[in-house]
Structure formats: structure tokens, C-alpha cells
Amino acid sequence: MREAKTKGPGRGLEAEAVIAGLLRGESPICGERRAYQPPLCPALQGVSATRPLDGVADLEVLKVAGEQLPFVSQNRLLEVVPSQGKSLWDTPRNLGVVLSGGPAPGGHNVIAGLFEAAKKAHPENRVLGFLAGPKGIITNRHTEVTAEMVARYKNSGGFHMLGTGRDKIDNAQKMEQCRQTCTALKLSGLVVVGGDDSNTNSAFLAENMRDLGVQVIGIPKTIDGDLQVPGLCQIPFGYHSACLAFATEIGNLNSDCKSDLKYWHFNRLMGRSASHIALEVAFQTHPNVILIGEEIEEKELTIHQVVRLIADVVVARANQGKNYGTILIPEGILEFIHEINALIIKISHIIAVYNREAHEGEAFHHLSFEDQVQLIDNNDIWRDYDSRVFLGLPPELQRGLLLPRDSHGNFQYSLVNTERILLGMVATYLRKQRSKGIYKGTFKTQFHFYGYDGRGTFPTKFDCDYTYNLGHAAFSLLANGATGYMAAIKDLHLPVEEWRPIGIPLAPLMHLEERTGRLELVIQKQKVDLESPAFMILEKEREKWAMEDDYRFPGPIQFQGASAEDKPITLMLNALSS
Ligand code: FBP
Numbered sequence: 294m295r296e297a298k299t300k301g302p303g304r305g306l307e308a309e310a311v312i313a314g315l316l317r318g319e320s321p322i323c324g325e326r327r328a329y330q331p332p333l334c335p336a337l338q339g340v341s342a343t344r345p346l347d348g349v350a351d352l353e354v355l356k357v358a359g360e361q362l363p364f365v366s367q368n369r370l371l372e373v374v375p376s377q378g379k380s381l382w383d384t385p386r387n388l389g390v391v392l393s394g395g396p397a398p399g400g401h402n403v404i405a406g407l408f409e410a411a412k413k414a415h416p417e418n419r420v421l422g423f424l425a426g427p428k429g430i431i432t433n434r435h436t437e438v439t440a441e442m443v444a445r446y447k448n449s450g451g452f453h454m455l456g457t458g459r460d461k462i463d464n465a466q467k468m469e470q471c472r473q474t475c476t477a478l479k480l481s482g483l484v485v486v487g488g489d490d491s492n493t494n495s496a497f498l499a500e501n502m503r504d505l506g507v508q509v510i511g512i513p514k515t516i517d518g519d520l521q522v523p524g525l526c527q528i529p530f531g532y533h534s535a536c537l538a539f540a541t542e543i544g545n546l547n548s549d550c551k552s553d554l555k556y557w558h559f560n561r562l563m564g565r566s567a568s569h570i571a572l573e574v575a576f577q578t579h580p581n582v583i584l585i586g587e588e589i590e591e592k593e594l595t596i597h598q599v600v601r602l603i604a605d606v607v608v609a610r611a612n613q614g615k616n617y618g619t620i621l622i623p624e625g626i627l628e629f630i631h632e633i634n635a636l637i638i639k640i641s642h643i644i645a646v647y648n649r650e651a652h653e654g655e656a657f658h659h660l661s662f663e664d665q666v667q668l669i670d671n672n673d674i675w676r677d678y679d680s681r682v683f684l685g686l687p688p689e690l691q692r693g694l695l696l697p698r699d700s701h702g703n704f705q706y707s708l709v710n711t712e713r714i715l716l717g718m719v720a721t722y723l724r725k726q727r728s729k730g731i732y733k734g735t736f737k738t739q740f741h742f743y744g745y746d747g748r749g750t751f752p753t754k755f756d757c758d759y760t761y762n763l764g765h766a767a768f769s770l771l772a773n774g775a776t777g778y779m780a781a782i783k784d785l786h787l788p789v790e791e792w793r794p795i796g797i798p799l800a801p802l803m804h805l806e807e808r809t810g811r812l813e814l815v816i817q818k819q820k821v822d823l824e825s826p827a828f829m830i831l832e833k834e835r836e837k838w839a840m841e842d843d844y845r846f847p848g849p850i851q852f853q854g855a856s857a858e859d860k861p862i863t864l865m866l867n868a869l870s871s
Pocket residue numbers: 393394395396397459488489514515516517563564565624699705706707748
């Protein structure tokens with residue numbers, strides 16, 4: 294047996310230093326990115342004031358939102374503008390910040406912007422970061438954000454500076470705990486960086502903490518791209534970076550399948566509801582098939598029709614000798630297939646009602662699959678038709694539909710292997726076509742899921758700038774007394790010099806949705822608009838993409854060179870109409 298060496302042959306101090314250099318925790322590119330200083334739009338460069346946003350009608354508030362949020366429902370649209378006055382909040386204040394929900398590239402720059410704006414207003418202003426998401430506020434777990442932390446995390450992806458979580462502040466006890474934390478920390482303001490559910494938290498926190506003098510501002514985040522307010526918030530942050538990360542991979546697969554000519558790649562892309570990610574990745578990569586959930590819903594396609602839609606392209610390409618290609622499947626597609634969505638809604642309701650009464654350890658997900666099916670079958674809202682649809686689905690999909698819902702009552706699309714399920718169904722259909730002599734090709738396949746990787750990617754330059762400005766805008770809104778708003782940047786398709794920071798009232802963004810078995814007031818997700826320029830352009834282009842190999846290779850996220858200044862293609866196409 295050879296003796297294990299503690300040191301390699303001839304390994305001296307110099308070699309050790311080389312090894313240490315090669316294995317350094319921080320890669321050279323991370324160091325380079327940290328050095329980037331995002332620019333600020335003019336309104337945020339000095340002291341700022343707020344005024345009503347000109348030329349835009351105020352958004353309407355639903356009656357039930359007015360009842361549950363009587364104070365913040367009074368808010369009107371605000372614009373942040375430069376001011377000649379003296380710095381507001383020039384006595385030391387404590388501000389809290391929390392990262393909430395799924396990570397999205399750029400979150401660290403929101404904190405950097407908030408921190409730098411706060412310190413510029415008064416060097417003794419403090420920013421306290423809550424750890425592991427809203428739970429950090431409930432349990433008062435926090436850390437003070439320092440200049441050193443900001444320098445270390447600036448322009449980096451992920452949410453690991455503070456961590457994140459999906460806790461919902463959904464009862465009086467949790468709200469009281471939040472009040473106690475904010476009082477104990479003497480907070481004047483709290484910034485909640487999150488998606489629709491987290492910004493729902495922001496609205497209720499703002500309403501319930503106004504008597505304490507704690508102002509709350511939300512920040513639009515989610516790679517899913519569905520936290521939009523038409524004409525005011527074109528896209529949340531993180532979307533561009535995640536889409537480009539996914540598009541880099543799909544571009545690579547395009548290149549591989551075009552070289553090897555033998556695989557069909559089934560790609561599922563994150564985005565638990567709306568298909569914004571799939572739409573952008575399609576523009577970036579020109580795949581052969583792209584499914585858009587909203588279109589499937591409008592055309593009322595069944596799952597079998599969706600399968601045929603894919604199979605038809607496979608057959609047509611095979612007839613041209615092309616037994617390869619790429620397919621984009623939005624993660625949330627099941628929600629848009631009527632018969633499946635009906636099952637999801639009913640099962641979610643049955644699970645929520647059952648879990649409300651179940652003892653600890655007896656929750657729905659502890660039951661065997663057979664008992665789960667039995668329990669659903671016995672429920673009054675479950676019809677024979679539902680059973681027929683359910684039993685006609687592949688077993689993997691049946692099990693997927695019964696998976697536990699998240700803390701907000703959402704169906705967890707990311708846990709269902711939709712791409713494999715569809716692939717299996719397409720393969721079965723093609724076998725039938727082959728037996729009829731219609732299909733003569735070969736169907737070799739690979740499947741992929743892109744999601745968590747894109748949430749942790751480097752932010753694009755666009756997302757770095759956007760989030761840094763959002764952090765400053767949140768501070769300006771707080772310093773000018775606003776609460777119950779979402780900070781946003783208007784006109785993102787224009788250069789930074791023309792960006793307009795605004796405050797969007799949270800209450801009008803709310804609608805009623807069934808969650809955990811009850812109708813709840815939550816921020817409404819924005820789906821892909823089938824009348825938008827972006828979708829209509831896709832409709833025109835995709836026939837060509839289906840048959841010709843018009844693949845596009847976006848390459849990795851760049852900070853320099855030709856693509857450094859890129860913004861989401863969807864954003865730019867939709868801005869053509871404004
Ligand atoms: P947010 O809405 O919180 O930004 O998260 C969106 C998302 O990334 C979805 O695309 C995905 O379905 C989901 O989070 C996955 O959630 P989890 O992190 O709980 O697995």
C-alpha cells in the first residue's frame with residue numbers, strides 16, 4: 294500500500310500559496326462584480342421629496358380591502374422627486390429589512406441601496422437585517438447590517454446575506470410578536486423584499502403598526518415576473534437574471550442537440566403560476582416548442598391536447614429528418630389546464646379543511662396515498678367526474694396533485710416533475726402514431742428542470758442597478774412618511790437617467806383568493822397578457838422556430854461588452870406600445 298503523503302511531491306511554500314489561491318472561497322469574477330458601483334437615477338442622487346404622481350389615475354381599492362386595511366387604503370400614488378430642502382430623517386433612526394420568499398438575484402443590492410441612503414442621511418442611522426425571512430421579525434432574530442457586509446455582498450446573487458423564508462404573518466399572535474420586535478428595536482421603518490405573498494404581509498404590517506410609528510415599504514421581487522402593475526411596475530427584480538441563467542443553459546442545449554442530432558430536450562422552467570419566464574427564455578433562445586399557460590387556458594386545451602400539440606411538432610420535424618429539438622414547459626402549466634386546475638383547487642380545499650382539524654402528526658401528508666385518495670373521494674365537493682379525470686392521469690401526476698401545499702396554501706408546482714409526465718405522455722402518443730404508420734422518427738429524450746439555479750445566479754447589470762435604486766427609493770419613501778406602499782421604478786425600459794422612482798399603494802393590488810381553504814385578501818399575480826406586443830410577436834415567430842433551427846445562444850450574464858446593457862426582451866417589446 295502506498296503511504297499517504299501529507300504534502301505533494303516538491304510542494305513548498307510557493308506551491309501551497311498557489312493552491313490556496315486556486316481554492317480561495319471567492320472566485321476572481323466575484324471580486325470583480327463586488328467592485329461595480331450601480332448608478333442612481335437623478336431623483337435619488339440627493340435629498341428627495343414625494344408628490345402625487347402626475348397623469349396617472351389612482352388605482353381602485355376593492356371594498357373588502359378597504360374594510361381590512363382602512364388606513365393604508367387611503368394611500369395615493371406617489372412620485373419621488375429631487376428636493377432642495379434639507380435632509381429628512383437627520384436624527385438617527387433604526388430601520389429593519391427582511392428578505393422574504395424565494396431568493397431572487399439583486400436582493401443584496403436592495404439592502405446596499407437602503408443602507409447607503411440611510412447612512413448618507415445620517416451616519417448614525419442603523420439598518421437591522423432580520424434573519425431567515427419574516428420568522429426573523431416574529432422571533433426577533435436580526436443582525437446589524439454593516440458597511441463591510443454591504444461591500445462583501447454587493448452585486449452578488451442569492452439571499453444568503455440574511456437568509457429568507459416563507460412565513461406568513463397571518464394571525465393576531467404573530468402580528469403582536471412583530472409589533473413587540475419592532476418596538477424593542479425602536480424601528481421607524483421596515484422594508485420587506487418579496488413577491489405577492491410577502492407584499493401582502495407588508496400591507497398588513499403597515500396597517501397594524503401605524504400606531505407604533507413603524508412605516509412599512511415593500512419591494513417587488515420574484516424571478517417569476519408576476520408581480521407587475523401595468524404602466525407602473527413593468528417587472529419585479531430578479532426576473533431578468535433568472536431568465537438569462539436559464540436561457541444560457543437552454544442555449545447550450547440548443548447547441549448540443551443541433552450538433553448530436555439525437556435528443557429532444559424537455560425543459561421545465563420555474564414560475565409557479567404565470568408563464569413570464571418561459572416567454573422571455575423563448576425570446577432568448579428560439580426553442581422548437583414553447584408552451585404558454587395563459588394561452589392554453591384561453592384555448593381551453595385539455596392535457597391530452599397539450600400532449601398532441603408537442604407531438605405534432607415532433608412528428609413534423611421527424612418527417613424532415615430532424616429527430617431533435619428543445620421544448621420549454623412553464624412550471625405552472627398545470628394551473629392553466631382546466632380539468633387539472635379544477636382538481637388542484639378542490640384538493641387544496643380538502644387538504645386545508647382536513648389539516649385545520651387534524652392533530653399534530655395526522656396532517657394530510659402523513660396519510661398513505663390510498664387513504665388520501667379515499668378521503669378526497671368521500672368529500673362532498675368531489676364529483677364522479679373529478680374521479681374519472683384523476684384516475685385517467687399518469688400515477689406520477691396523481692401523486693403530484695396530492696403533495697403538501699406551502700405555508701401560504703399555494704400548490705407547490707416546483708415539486709411536480711411536469712416535464713417528465715408530459716414526456717411520458719408524448720412518448721405513449723407517438724407509439725400509437727407509429728403503429729398507425731404516421732410517425733417514423735426516433736424519440737430519444739432528456740429532461741431538465743431549471744429553477745433553483747437561476748434564483749442564485751449573478752444578477753445582471755440591469756438587476757444590479759434596478760435593485761440598488763429600489764433600496765434608495767424605499768428609503769426616500771420612508772423618510773417622507775410613506776407607509777403601506779411598494780417602492781417601484783417607472784420607465785425601466787429607458788436609460789437609468791430617465792428612471793422615475795415611485796410609491797405604489799399596496800391596498801389596490803389586493804384581490805380575494807382561496808388559500809388554505811378560505812377566501813383571503815392577497816396581492817394579485819399578473820399573468821402573461823395575450824394581447825401584449827411580446828406575446829403577439831411570439832405567436833408570429835414560433836412557427837418558424839418549430840421547424841427551422843433558428844436557435845439563439847444568449848451566452849452567460851455579462852457586465853462588459855455587447856450584451857452588458859441588455860434588459861428583458863419581453864420588457865422592451867412591451868414598451869413599444871407605451
Ligand atoms: P417567490 O414568489 O417567493 O419569489 O418564489 C417563486 C419561486 O421561485 C417559484 O418560481 C417556485 O415555484 C417557488 O418559488 C419554489 O418555492 P420553494 O423555494 O418553496 O421551493
